[in-house]
Amino acid sequence: MSKLQLLIFSVLLLGGLASCTSEDVSADTTKAATYKSNIADIDTYIASQTWTVKPTSVTSNSGLYFALTKPSTSTVSPQEGQELEFTYTLSILTSTTATSSSATSTTVVSAKIVDTVYAKNPIFIPYKKGILKAGLEEGLLKMHEGEQAVLLMPSLIGYGDVLSSDGLVPANSPLRFDVTLNRTRTEDQQMDEYAASNSLNLTQKTSTGLRFFLTTPSTSVDSVKTALGKSQTVTIRYAAKQLHAKTVVRFDTVSSASLTSTNLTNLVTGFAEGIVKLKVGDKATFLMPSSLGYKDAGVVDKSTTPAVYKVSPYAPLRYDVEVLSVK
Numbered sequence: 009m010s011k012l013q014l015l016i017f018s019v020l021l022l023g024g025l026a027s028c029t030s031e032d033v034s035a036d037t038t039k040a041a042t043y044k045s046n047i048a049d050i051d052t053y054i055a056s057q058t059w060t061v062k063p064t065s066v067t068s069n070s071g072l073y074f075a076l077t078k079p080s081t082s083t084v085s086p087q088e089g090q091e092l093e094f095t096y097t098l099s100i101l102t103s104t105t106a107t108s109s110s111a112t113s114t115t116v117v118s119a120k121i122v123d124t125v126y127a128k129n130p131i132f133i134p135y136k137k138g139i140l141k142a143g144l145e146e147g148l149l150k151m152h153e154g155e156q157a158v159l160l161m162p163s164l165i166g167y168g169d170v171l172s173s174d175g176l177v178p179a180n181s182p183l184r185f186d187v188t189l190n191r192t193r194t195e196d197q198q199m200d201e202y203a204a205s206n207s208l209n210l211t212q213k214t215s216t217g218l219r220f221f222l223t224t225p226s227t228s229v230d231s232v233k234t235a236l237g238k239s240q241t242v243t244i245r246y247a248a249k250q251l252h253a254k255t256v257v258r259f260d261t262v263s264s265a266s267l268t269s270t271n272l273t274n275l276v277t278g279f280a281e282g283i284v285k286l287k288v289g290d291k292a293t294f295l296m297p298s299s300l301g302y303k304d305a306g307v308v309d310k311s312t313t314p315a316v317y318k319v320s321p322y323a324p325l326r327y328d329v330e331v332l333s334v335k
Contacts, residue, residue, distance in 0.1 A: 025133070025140050025144060039164065042163060042164075042169065042180045043163075043164050046071070046164070046182040047162055049101050049115075049117045049182050050101065050117075050160050050161075052103070053101050053117040053119065053182075056116070056117065059075065061075045061076060061077050062075060063158055063159075066146070068146065070143070070161075071143070071161060071162040071164060071165055072146050072147060072159060072161050073159070074147055074158075074159060074160075075157060075158040076150075076151070076155060077156045077158055079152075080152055080153060080154030080155045082153040082154050083152060084152055084153045085149065085152050085192070086148055086149055086151070086189070086192045088135060088136065088137055089136075089195065090135055090192045090194055091192070091198055091252075092132070092133045092134075092135050092189070092191075093132050093189075093190040093191045093193070093253075094126075094130060094131060094133075094188060094189045094190055095128060095187070096123075096126055096127070096131070096144075096187045096188070097124050097186045098121070098122055098124075098176075098177075099121045099122060099184040100119070100122055100177055100183060100184075101118070101160075101181065101182040101184060102117070102118060103117045119184050122176040123174075123176055130190055132252060132253035132254075134320045134321050134322045136304055136321040136322060139321070141165065142165040143161030143162075143165035143166055143185075144166075146165070147159035147187060151187070152189070153191050153192060154190070156186070156188045156189075157187050157189075158184065158185070158186055158187075159183075159185040159186075159187060160182070160183070160184050161182065161185075163179070163182060163183070166181065166182070166183040167181065168180075195217075195297045195298060195324045196217070196297070198324050199219055199251065199295045199296075201254070202251055202256075202295070202324075203221070203295060205254070208221045208223075208293060211292075212285075216281060216300055217299065217300060218278050218282060218294060218295070218296050219294065219295035219296070220285060220294060221292060221295070222290060222291075223291050223292055223293055224291035225289075226287045226288060226290045228288065240334050240335060241266050241268050241335050242266070242283070242333070243266050243267075243332040243334075243335075244267060244331050244332060245262060245264055245329075245330050245332060246260075246262055246279075246327055247261045248325065248326070249327075250324070250326070251295075251323065251324040251325070251326060252320065252323065256326050259307070259318050259319055264332065267283065272284075276302065276325070277296075277300040278300030278325065278327075279294065279327055279329075281300065283331075286329065287331065288331050288332070288334050289331065291328075291329070291330045292328075292329050292330075293326060293328050293329075294325075294327040295324060295325070295326055296325050296327075297324050298321070298322045298323055298324060300325075301324070302323065302325075303322075304322055306320045306322075306323065
């Protein structure tokens with residue numbers, strides 16, 4: 009599972025569904041010609057199919073065509089900072105020219121399915137503006153929980169003028185996404201549902217949003233509080249994970265680390281807030297929103313090729329902490 013989720017973060021950053029750099033069609037005659045050709049192919053494809061709900065061009069004039077094929081009664085739609093859970097099938101539109109016996113040429117556009125990896129098992133995306141392909145993002149933002157839609161888009165708001173990183177989508181290909189938006193979850197929902205499913209008994213929820221779970225209280229009656237304000241040194245061990253896809257992905261483990269009141273300020277805010285609640289011998293779990301962690305930037309590991317998100321944007325965090333000593 010961990011490897012899979014890291015691959016997803018890699019996808020978010022540098023390939024797959026990740027966004028491409030915005031391009032100005034009017035400033036490039038080649039791109040303008042490709043865009044025009046893509047739109048013509050999309051129009052031909054729409055005209056050749058039988059639709060219960062016919063895709064129509066959206067008012068933004070981005071080139072996206074949208075058809076809500078299964079509406080829902082939900083009023084919940086994707087918002088920045090939420091985790092989107094959706095399934096999709098990706099197809100490329102390909103055109104061929106057929107010549108009749110009378111030497112009349114006709115353009116035929118068909119959809120070829122190239123990606124069904126997430127057709128049944130959902131993908132979970134921490135949504136940050138610009139993190140997805142522009143056309144897919146625009147389509148998802150028009151949907152509500154439980155809805156299904158067909159998205160048709162030119163390559164400009166798809167994979168652009170390059171071969172996709174997985175080799176499935178040729179350069180300059182118009183696309184079809186069949187998308188189901190299963191759910192969007194706020195960080196509070198992610199943390200509360202995770203705590204409930206893992207039988208974590210809440211000790212305290214602070215005004216900042218930190219969830220503090222004292223999992224193993226100290227058995228020593230004279231155990232000393234961390235008391236970092238008194239210039240003591242606290243030795244701890246911890247494991248750090250991010251909540252993702254209804255589970256967690258480990259991103260840091262330290263078997264022994266020393267903290268003082270000085271270096272406490274260098275820690276993520278939620279960890280610093282939680283650690284001072286502990287005594288020697290205590291074991292605890294902290295759940296914290298991204299506002300107390302790595303916020304909307306996440307943590308990018310650039311030492312790998314391609315680079316990956318070590319911590320994704322807007323990721324709630326889990327820290328499992330044990331206080332070993334105070335001196």
